[in-house]
Amino acid sequence: MFLLLIAIIIFTYIVHYKMGRKKLVELSKKLPSDLPALPILGHAYLFTGTDEDTMKSIQKSGKIALKHGGLATFWMANQLYLVVADPAASEVLLKNCLEKDNNSMRFLQFLVGNGSIYSSVSIWRPRRKLLAPTFNTKKLNRFVDVFAKQSAIMVEQLRPSVGKGTISVWKYLTTYTFDSVCETTLGVQMNAQSQPNHPFLEAFDEIAELMSRRMVRPWLHPDWLYRILPHYQRAERCRRLIYDFVDNVIKLKRQEMEAKQREANYLPKSGNETSISFKGTKDSYLGFQSLLEMLLETSLKVKGFTDLELREETLVMSAAGTDTSAVGASFALVMLSRHPEVQEKVFEELHEVLEYGDKAVTAADLPRLKYLDAVVKETLRLYPPVPIIVRLATSDTELQSGVIIPEGTSILLNIWAIHRDPRYWGPDADIFKPERFFEPLTHPAQFMPFSYGLRNCLGYLYAMMSMKTVLATFLRQYRVLPPAGADPKTLKEPIRVKYEIMMKAVDKFQLQIEPRTPQVTRTIG
Ligand code: HEM
Secondary structure, three states: OOHHHHHHHHHHHHHHHHHHHHHHHHHHHHOOOOOOOOOOOEHHHOOOOOOOHHHHHHHHHHHHHHOOOOHHHHEEEEEEHHHEEHHHHHHHHHHHOOOOOOHHHHHHHHHHOOOOOOOHHHHHHHHHHHHHHHOOHHHHHHHHHHHHHHHHHHHHHHHOOOOOOOOOHHHHHHHHHHHHHHHHHHHOOOOOOOOOOOHHHHHHHHHHHHHHHHHHHHOOOOHHHHHOOOHHHHHHHHHHHEEEEHHHHHHHHHHHHHHHHHHHHOOOOOOOOOOOOOOOOOOOOOOOHHHHHHHHHHHHHHOOOOHHHHHHHHHHHHHHHHHHHHHHHHHHHHHHHHOHHHHHHHHHHHHHHHHOOOOOOOOOHHHHHHHHHHHHHHHHOOOOOOOOOEEEOOOEEEOOOEEEEEOOOOEEHHHHHHOOOOHHHHOOOOOOOHHHHOOOOOOOOOHHHHHHHOOOOOHHHHHHHHHHHHHHHHHEEEEHHHHOOOOHHHHHOOOOOOOOOEEEEOOOEEEEEEEOOOOOOOOOO
């Protein structure tokens, strides 16, 4: 009897599995990829080669989907991926499929553990609820002074390179965002701009590269194999360094907050270290509350985050906030170097809103910089720092077109392709034209550099503020030009890009910088 029961269970499982696979195979036939699938590997061979080749494959998959009305399928080994390059389908999928595709996500979880960005819905939902209030406009407005201060430092760091030929702006922008993110999220002044080889930043860069390589190389996927490779040893060393650093910050911040509370007589002198009651919101020594401090405070008032959760969430914010905004601002500078007429319009607007001089940009100035806003958006459209996002269909999901996406399908939303769809952006979809953002969008999901739906980017407002502040501060002082000796024909072609979890310029954003007149020298306070 027992054996019969086991046999029935196994039989039912096999039938269920086969039925599920049948639906996936049917979908792959209905929405073909146009490219041959190899035995065992499927289309995984597309992701061999350099990071630039990987990005080319992402673009190719998007183009194929666009050719077929926005949907195509690919096999990565035995896993079916639906590539989506259609706003209407994206809207349905991003509203209904909240679970992330674990096949690719588990490699990113290596660093951020259960941090909300890659976690399962059951972990993500309560965390998002706690995190969301910290990103409101009023609180973020207080960060603009930090962005302005760090931008001024960046402008000074660049001064020796002004008028001296071609340079890569990447290191300047990434240390700017890193210092800003650390100060506003962790409440720590890192000074990476004056110390660009900061070990924390280097570890972050290295681990991002290692994780993205593993993600797209199936032979690095099995844990047992990965753990014996030097790749893993390097990743583990970076992870340890990052964890130690963040854990220390959390510890120090706890102590700092507790001492401050005691000083202000918020606590009885004999207060128990672990049961502190925060009665009021006090600004830190930085003059504002960092996101970590807000979370620490919440954690002590209501059932909030444990130290491990705090580590995970602060890491998500640091990882999600640093390179993304640096990539966005760097691409914007490259686009402006290629479009001098647009750069002049930005400069005129800056002159109008901020006047000549070196008055720091304030939160009140940002909404008035409308043309700069359109320039940033147009850059994010053509060069979205996060060109793909993934989801998993946890139940059969019907699209508006009637196509049913079966449970178990991995979904790859190709933001790069959605942003270049001529059906939504017109025949000049590939052209840089900021003015298009003065017209209403045809579909709310046709522009989604920050994703769309309930799991969209929490930091989009933060990112827009940071990018606009640094660009405004930079462009008031300097003019950007293409690299010396650049072939005019190449400058008309799309920027060469590579995929490293984020999309970056292959040449690390090379430019020439010239001073604006009248030149203003600024002393950093
Ligand atoms: C140009 C800059 C940025 C871009 C393009 C960007 C893009 C994205 C995208 C596409 C996602 C969603 C991924 C998905 O749907 O699977 C995301 C999630 C997230 N981003 Fe950003 N991001 C940027 C800046 C920031 C900043 C500055 C912060 C914080 C300081 C931040 C914090 C987050 C967080 C916490 C999530 C996870 C949200 C959740 O799962 O609930 N991002 N970001």
